[in-house]
Amino acid sequence: MSAGQAEHWAAELSLMGPGISEAVAWAGLVIARAEGAMVTDTGGNSYLDLMGGAGVNLIGHSHPAYVAALSEQIGAWLIGAHASDARLGALRELAALLPADLDRVQFYSSGAEAVESAVRLAKSATGKFEVLAFWGGFHGRTATALAATGGARAGLGPAMPGVLTTPYASCYRCPLRARYPECGLACVEFARDVLREQSSGSLAAILVEPVQGRAGNVVPPRGFLGALRELATEYDALLISDESMTGLGRTGTVLACAHDEVVPDIAILGKGLGNGYPVSAVVASARLMSVGPFGRPSASSSSFGGFPLACSAVSVVARTVREQGLAARSAALGAEFLDRLRALIPVTGIVGDIRGRGLAVGIELVTDQASRTPLPKSRLRAVFTELLARGVLVMTGGSTLRLYPPLTTTADELDRAAGIIADTIAGTSASIGAPARP
Template sequence: MRKPKQSTAVPGPKSHEIFSAEQKNLAPGLQGFALMAQVVMDKGEGSWLTDVDGNEYIDFIGGIGVNGLGHSHPRYVKALQDQVAKLSVGSFTSAARAELVQKVATHTPGAGAAKIDQLQLYSGGSEAVESAMRLAKSYTGKWEFLSLWGGFHGKTLGTMGLLGDAQKTKYGPFAPGMASVPAFPDCYRCPLSLKPDSCSMACVEMFEKSARIATTGAVAAVLVEPCQGTAGNIVPPAGWFKAMKEATQRLGALLIADEMITGFGRTGSYFVSEDFGVVPDIITVGKSFGGGFPVSGVLTTSEIAQAKPWSNPSGSSSSYGGNPLAATAALTTIRVIEDEKLCENSARMGERLLGHFQRFKEKYPFVGEVRGKGLFLAIELVKDRGTKEPVSEARMKQFYRDGVAKGFLAMSYKPCIRFQPALNIDADTLDSGVGILEELFDEMAAKGDWK
């Protein structure tokens, strides 16, 4: 079994030199895990990364769900090299874009008039979410939007009013008509202090009551992550998303499923909405959709897509959206997902990884909860299983740095550790990474400083 090779201390001298030089002119606000690691990556292959000092790492971060095909997939590299040599920008129709929109429609949920078969393309997640909101306004003639506590839909001013956490602090006021209301079913830390086997979906009832109080009754759409990512890779109980769809319909609003992180194989299927038995009105996609290239999109039905002014010429377009290079990236990604059966691999490897995590829960008293669907997983670390008090963030930052030093990369700097490895990760690489994680847990248990 291959293990990460460590050539120098981490970060090594070359990483230190380049990182320090960059910090002189790079504005603050970089991803926290990059700032803590201070390593400079040189190349990647599959689920492996190598820094400029020759140190190797197993990548369980995966660009926070972006790197679905792994690093430097040969078919992906070849397709983009060929396309950039021909044509890379422009809004004119390209063969790649024409094939892409047709291919995506073969994997989307729905049938008949409810079939999701219309796609508009963008470059970033927030941009696609804002476009979906404009579309909802165009179709319904309404102007209010709701999201759920813990939800993440972007960091532009047009989406921050829907953030369900403290990241929006000091950025207000936001556009009127936006509210984040209870409650997403984080059953391990239920915001209503209930138990999932006896709560009767009280969170859906709370949502409906909150929606009527927080709005004027002109709700255009409810934005929901079917599985919440930023909040901790939380998978809801069976039946919840279907109940949310019904509640949204009772409000007379559209349901926008934000599948940026769950779409295109992450949870073991093309769309987790369909797994939950739901056909949303609009779906936003990104991350794995482009295989690493910045591609996002808005998916909807033919009827909704005709709404004006969204459907007017230039009404839903973007300077970079759907350019030949971006379309090639997304098209190649879907071809690889199909040909290499990466949805199936995601489900299979996710089950394997969750099995390891279940073993950790039995072995370590500080593992309070393990959860996941496909290669979308999390471990909750706690001081006490009864109170569920999280392990301190200071200890978790040290845990992350210790992992980096051993060649293990995961979002392990907070007491809820998130995992989004490449969809094509193999069993040996997965087990090698789990072995390092177990070493880290053994060290934590021996020191006792998690208490």
């Protein structure tokens, strides 16, 4: 961080609450402009941006079509949830991408707001009120979302009643100490036990991330989401897939649930849906969405839901994903990127696990591969800072480096990123004395 940028941060922090993203604060950047996969700070230094606003940058910073559409919309009109070409465009573009069964969209502004709405929809549609969510999950910081979010409730008192939680299929750190595939998805059997022991018999929905983002891009094994689909049906409950992080192609398919051939009853979209403009959506069938109270007039609206600027953003993002085949591109580039990164595991001591789907990648760092002890935060920060010094900006979560390049990133940029990450981790392994494998 240059002296000028440090001074800028000090000025902001003298006026702003401190609870901002830790990785953003660690980076300490003051950004002047951004384009594609690159951000440039006020000192003229450019960085490959694999943080992407924590998974928001789907089609690239300042995509020309995006800038043109939003600039035109600002000049036309901004306020009101009236019908508009922008909204019709957004709805049609989403319909062209999403599974045919999910044919109704309700717009909101943030992921957490959409999570709350999706749960209200599930309660309306089932007449029941409990939600089953997963350890390690992240769904936002509003009441129900927070109750369904792991590890973020300390000091905040009792969570929203009616939210039950159970272990995710997090195989590198299986909470059941089981091993896939021999376990036969023991976590799903455990979820059955949780429901049997703890549910009051009123399960409305299973709320799941198809890849757990904040937990470090944890990819569940094949069959997990399908088994949850069956579990939901068994309990006459709905399956809600929180695709805020994964939706619209990030993991190589339009919805990440598709990797397990699952179509959820309700999908939540956010983050990349607006590529920087704050917009989210709840997507479900017409049949579900019309059930009261959710489907009654004004019962599921919000002040900014469906405003024209947000819809312009959605329209451009969804069209770009469709026209440029960005989901397939993410699958192909992500597979190559992962292969390249995986070559690190046998040669460096602090890489515990490398995982990912499409262009959502996690590199979990440990003190040593045998004990799998998470790398302490100070050491993680050292890796983060060294990466930044070499021109690569990443996201973190626990002891994991989380990488979210835009789906438009070039193969060269990814290659460069992989090389820098490899060198940095190898260098850091040596400097902290972690054992290098032969």
